[in-house]
Amino acid sequence: RKEVEQDPGPFNVPEGATVAFNCTYSNSASQSFFWYRQDCRKEPKLLMSVYSSGNEDGRFTAQLNRASQYISLLIRDSKLSDSATYLCVVSTSGSARQLTFGSGTQLTVLP
């Protein structure tokens, strides 16, 4: 089982649609959670950190469920520019901490 698993995708949605991505992680010691966005052949860029109480940034909402070891990202009113691969990232804490990246979910927003 992969340490971080994401919806396989790809997701093809029309402009204006709402789309949700899910991610599960296996290490119960994980402490920090993130969503990164990666455009084709470009570097990953931080989209948002995920907090225990859930957090929102404009059209993007992230949720964390520690009991189920589950993270989600909701994108409302999709734009063409949202087309990218979304990476779920999980980190433990302490001196031996490492980030573990999911394989990503590809989103294409269609006109």
Add this chain to the structure above:
Amino acid sequence: DADVTQTPRNRITKTGKRIMLECSQTKGHDRMYWYRQDPGLGLRLIYYSFDVKDINKGEISDGYSVSRQAQAKFSLSLESAIPNQTALYFCATEDRSSYEQYFGPGTRLTVT
């Protein structure tokens, strides 16, 4: 100017050659990382460094070595390149308080 830069951006080399990929950052972060990305596998950690005197192996360090020459510089070397090291390589820095990482533009390496 970009906060994290990588050189070269593209490189084609032959099997058995030694190659060095360089990374520089102006973010002032102590922590730096090297990852490789292969299609369908996501990013995998090669080496990481929490300061100039600290070097740690990641998930896939075999066949690679690193050098942390200064806080701002972290180099990755392939001592004897092989074709399955063909991949996209990313350097990243990390904010130690938030754990947020900032990536360079990547180096596309092809080993023939």
